[in-house]
């Protein structure tokens with residue numbers, strides 16, 4: 197089978213799928229090549245928080261660039277999630293919580309008051325200021341916190357997000373085992389792809405988008421470029437399992453810093469609630485043995501959430517790698533899109549910023565006056581294969 201799409205995208209995480217939808221809605225023909233399952237790597241592991249900048253205005257974390265990039269993201273995503281804004285229409289995506297909380301830990305006396313003042317100082321930079329919800333919060337939460345705020349950051353289910361983004365375009369997604377690349381003299385390429393279904397495709401695109409997360413560096417090589425385009429920052433997330441856990445989506449401020457971010461998920465196979473715990477605890481966690489992280493993490497959580505009964509819970513960990521543009525091993529300040537001939541290497545940096553990346557790619561196609569050719573996609577399998585959550589079949 198031979199195809200000549202306007203764009204070929206490598207990688208069906210949030211970045212690739214959002215870009216695919218954007219290109220197609222604007223009349224470009226596009227195919228997406230996925231070598232595993234959709235979102236495998238980062239998106240399925242994400243906590244699903246559509247950041248609006250809260251994490252970046254906490255003292256010790258303040259970064260003007262990041263805060264200004266993400267501050268409009270909650271409004272942008274809400275428009276897609278409500279169906280008001282199409283392309284993509286995310287109205288069927290499961291929203292786990294419309295807001296995120298942050299709470300100030302208990303019992304730190306004068307030091308606690310100072311921390312509170314510092315913690316709240318940067319919040320005026322946010323588009324929607326946090327609302328004090330201490331009085332209306334459930335008893336277990338009040339027993340745990342000195343103050344509780346609601347931040348206007350929705351939390352979504354990443355599996356549902358990947359599924360609903362991919363479904364309308366299932367016939368344009370090829371799950372493949374191998375790809376080889378033949379460069380032509382004019383700077384274009386002919387790709388030979390062996391699909392997992394056994395079929396073989398020859399694809400000659402006008403543009404190539406690499407949005408395969410950790411796969412980007414190796415893929416760039418097959419197009420003939422050796423430049424270093426990626427840093428990898430590992431995380432070891434903490435997991436707690438148990439149906440006695442309350443629903444919680446939020447960050448804890450302790451010692452003036454966001455020390456832990458907790459999100460509630462469900463393991464449908466086991467019929468159990470799961471907390472995924474990230475933030476500082478997971479940044480440090482990758483340098484610890486899992487047993488040590490569990491021991492320290494449990495002690496920290498028992499101190500930060502004194503109103504929660506952890507006696508019937510099971511604890512575990514999972515590892516994930518964040519792939520981003522090189523930035524001295526620190527979180528880059530925004531999306532990254534670098535061009536090599538007709539190839540773009542992309543990192544959204546955060547799930548929340550995928551729409552910004554898709555808009556930037558679209559602007560490039562428009563600026564170049566890329567011609568729009570139609571594509572007959574008969575013969576491509578139309579399945580949606582979403583990656584499994586990292587806690588499924590574990591502990």
Ligand SMILES: Cc1cc2nc3c(=O)[nH]c(=O)nc-3n(C[C@H](O)[C@H](O)[C@H](O)COP(=O)(O)OP(=O)(O)OC[C@H]3O[C@@H](n4cnc5c(N)ncnc54)[C@H](O)[C@@H]3O)c2cc1C
Pocket residue numbers: 206207208209210211212229230231232233234235236237238239240241242243244245246247407408409410411412415431433474516517518542543544545546547548549
């Ligand atoms: C534990 C954790 C929690 C996070 N929480 C949040 C959060 O709450 N909010 C937020 O905004 N961000 C969060 N992030 C960051 C966010 O997950 C990432 O920025 C985002 O998901 C990156 O998306 P991506 O599409 O670039 O990459 P990925 O999601 O990694 O997708 C890459 C895709 O490419 C495929 N692939 C890999 N190699 C190849 C290849 N050679 N050929 C073809 N396909 C290939 C993979 O199978 C996958 O489908 C979190 C990250 C982690 C690790």
